Amino acid sequence: MYLRLVKPSFLLRSSGHDSEKVITDRQTMANNPPEWQRYKVGKPSAKPDWVNPDCQPLNYIYHVAHIPVALEILRTGCLTPRLVYDKSKLNQRRITVTWLSPNFWNAGSRYGNIQFVFDWKRLAGGDDKRFYWVEAINYSPDACRILVTKNDRSNESDLIEFDPTVGDGPWWWDTSTDAHWWNGDYCLEIMAEGKLPISKCERVEFVDHHPHGCCIDPNKCQYKGLGKERAAALFLAATISQEIDLSPIKLIPAGTRALTAFDMPCRGWSAIWREIRDLQFSGPITSQMPAALPILRAALGAYSRTNQSECKMLSALFVSSAEFRRAFENLFQTTFALPPADLDTEVF
Numbered sequence: 001m002y003l004r005l006v007k008p009s010f011l012l013r014s015s016g017h018d019s020e021k022v023i024t025d026r027q028t029m030a031n032n033p034p035e036w037q038r039y040k041v042g043k044p045s046a047k048p049d050w051v052n053p054d055c056q057p058l059n060y061i062y063h064v065a066h067i068p069v070a071l072e073i074l075r076t077g078c079l080t081p082r083l084v085y086d087k088s089k090l091n092q093r094r095i096t097v098t099w100l101s102p103n104f105w106n107a108g109s110r111y112g113n114i115q116f117v118f119d120w121k122r123l124a125g126g127d128d129k130r131f132y133w134v135e136a137i138n139y140s141p142d143a144c145r146i147l148v149t150k151n152d153r154s155n156e157s158d159l160i161e162f163d164p165t166v167g168d169g170p171w172w173w174d175t176s177t178d179a180h181w182w183n184g185d186y187c188l189e190i191m192a193e194g195k196l197p198i199s200k201c202e203r204v205e206f207v208d209h210h211p212h213g214c215c216i217d218p219n220k221c222q223y224k225g226l227g228k229e230r231a232a233a234l235f236l237a238a239t240i241s242q243e244i245d246l247s248p249i250k251l252i253p254a255g256t257r258a259l260t261a262f263d264m265p266c267r268g269w270s271a272i273w274r275e276i277r278d279l280q281f282s283g284p285i286t287s288q289m290p291a292a293l294p295i296l297r298a299a300l301g302a303y304s305r306t307n308q309s310e311c312k313m314l315s316a317l318f319v320s321s322a323e324f325r326r327a328f329e330n331l332f333q334t335t336f337a338l339p340p341a342d343l344d345t346e347v348f
Contacts, residue, residue, distance in 0.1 A: 035135070039170040039185075040168050040169060055181050060118065065114050069112065070116075078195045078197045079116065089135055097191035099189060112209060112223065131146055133145075139187065142187065232265070233269070237303045241298070287318075296331050325343070
């Protein structure tokens with residue numbers, strides 16, 4: 001077996017004006033060490049059951065969004081880049097970026113509940129990618145920002161070309177093993193320039209929202225403190241009621257033939273069922289009627305808007321709890337091409 005290493009574009013540009021610029025940049029850096037050296041990745045752990053916090057494998061990178069934004073991503077088919085509005089040096093520029101990070105927040109994410117997962121090697125690899133150090137922002141912990149782009153920005157004085165293969169910054173690309181590492185003691189933020197199609201998304205996961213902080217508006221955010229299971233329920237209800245195609249985000253891994261109560265689609269589905277199952281059903285609708293699934297989709301739409309009163313009124317149009325459940329399970333199977341696990345199983 002042979003390992004093919006793909007050289008980044010900055011390793012291929014070595015003649016003419018570019019080589020002179022590289023020599024000049026290196027001389028400047030020798031006198032003024034770059035900011036990123038303060039955040040240098042440590043050494044990989046020699047213990048098989050331990051990962052050093054300052055040298056963690058960088059295999060996946062994430063974009064976390066609130067439910068309405070995640071729904072819009074599904075509708076458009078891509079993560080749309082935005083202008084930078086915080087205190088970044090790029091906030092006066094017309095550069096639009098998609099934010100990505102390998103960080104995991106113990107207290108919950110400030111960015112929402114829906115986590116789009118991307119393979120880092122797939123995003124960073126290729127001869128057309130360029131990497132630029134943007135800045136380190138004094139947050140808690142410090143946020144180290146690297147711009148990933150196909151555009152040549154080497155003549156822009158506020159951006160410094162970053163070589164991850166050197167291993168002197170918060171991201172290290174060890175070309176001898178084609179392994180990527182990052183310093184988890186800090187917040188690594190990747191600013192990807194351009195649209196990011198969800199076809200490149202490995203899968204979607206659900207995370208807890210931070211109980212107090214929010215990147216949009218911590219005073220008005222209705223999702224603060226929202227747990228991942230409830231978020232999955234609201235997200236699934238919204239996508240199914242609006243008939244949004246879920247296949248690109250791989251909620252169910254390829255080759256799966258049966259789901260368990262621990263799989264997030266079933267956990268979200270069960271959360272919806274537990275809120276509806278004890279209704280007084282007294283309507284004329286059975287699970288076999290043509291109107292069953294449209295009414296159920298309407299009920300899920302109300303659920304996704306947290307309009308519990310309307311959701312219950314629509315659900316109660318079924319003849320009985322048993323008929324409602326059959327329709328509920330039929331809709332799940334229609335959506336995922338798999339039957340749900342036991343809806344009444346308590347996972348935790």
